[in-house]
């Protein structure tokens with residue numbers, strides 16, 4: 460069976476399936492640098508392996524081979540991305556204020572009916588952990604791990620965890636430091652939109668999920684956001700955000716991409732739903748507008764926009780003022796659409 464233009468599994472595995480890990484090792488060694496074509500070959504080979512129907516004689520060696528291929532791929536992807544990938548928002552106070560408002564009900568409602576007492580759960584890209592600790596209450600006494608790449612934000616998460624139900628650890632979604640099949644639920648909220656390789660991240664999340672376990676991802680879709688009354692400088696805010704994320708090679712309109720990313724990553728039985736955040740009351744929209752006004756001038760949004768010469772300090776100040784002005788308008792409303800996918804591993 461040919462897995463891609465460059466690889467034929469039948470011919471390359473001349474010694475039988477037990478040679479496959481060696482084959483993957485040799486292949487990854489030969490890829491080197493940023494040779495995307497060979498990386499795609501490897502991904503195709505791994506995917507072909509997971510779709511083959513195996514005879515009864517060698518399932519263990521094939522599983523070993525697939526697992527080794529996936530972890531080699533994760534290591535390779537990490538090496539390719541970690542030098543370049545920037546978390547566009549950073550962890551400025553204005554960003555954390557929005558993240559700490561999030562909870563299980565307003566950000567993970569689609570997952571809640573699937574949680575059971577005693578489940579082991581991993582929350583990837585947990586940020587300040589407000590969602591994680593509430594998920595932990597729902598699966599207690601199951602073990603819960605919140606994982607993030609940023610050490611500082613993990614300190615915040617640890618500070619709100621008083622029941623010792625969760626462990627917060629530093630880590631990278633591309634290369635999770637857990638054995639295969641460690642968790643019943645692997646969750647990521649607003650994380651894939653910040654990754655250059657969301658499919659690789661999903662594959663790694665799937666690796667650490669138990670067979671039949673839940674992979675749950677939810678992302679906003681910037682292109683789908685809308686607000687009233689119209690305000691040209693808010694149009695410019697969105698245009699600038701999309702330019703910043705494009706320059707960083709990540710996807711601002713991630714919500715609409717989740718169904719295809721999860722399919723390509725090999726998740727099965729995917730349920731696709733959507734839900735929104737709506738900022739309508741004067742207090743809610745003042746809070747939302749203030750957050751963005753501050754982010755636009757003080758967070759990584761500002762630094763990246765200025766560094767890439769996409770905007771000027773003066774224009775950023777104007778956008779911030781427009782946000783605050785907009786929040787004062789009678790009948791103002793801002794809607795943030797999200798897509799969520801709940802799929803199964805194995």
Ligand SMILES: C[S@@+](CC[C@H](N)C(=O)[O-])C[C@H]1O[C@@H](n2cnc3c(N)ncnc32)[C@H](O)[C@@H]1O
Nearest residue numbers: 558561584585586607608609630631632648649
């Ligand atoms: C928008 S925040 C979401 C935080 C939290 N899930 C929430 O919704 O409140 C995205 C988080 O993903 C983390 N992150 C980004 N890239 C990551 C990676 N490669 N591995 C692990 N975490 C990552 C960031 O540090 C950040 O805390």
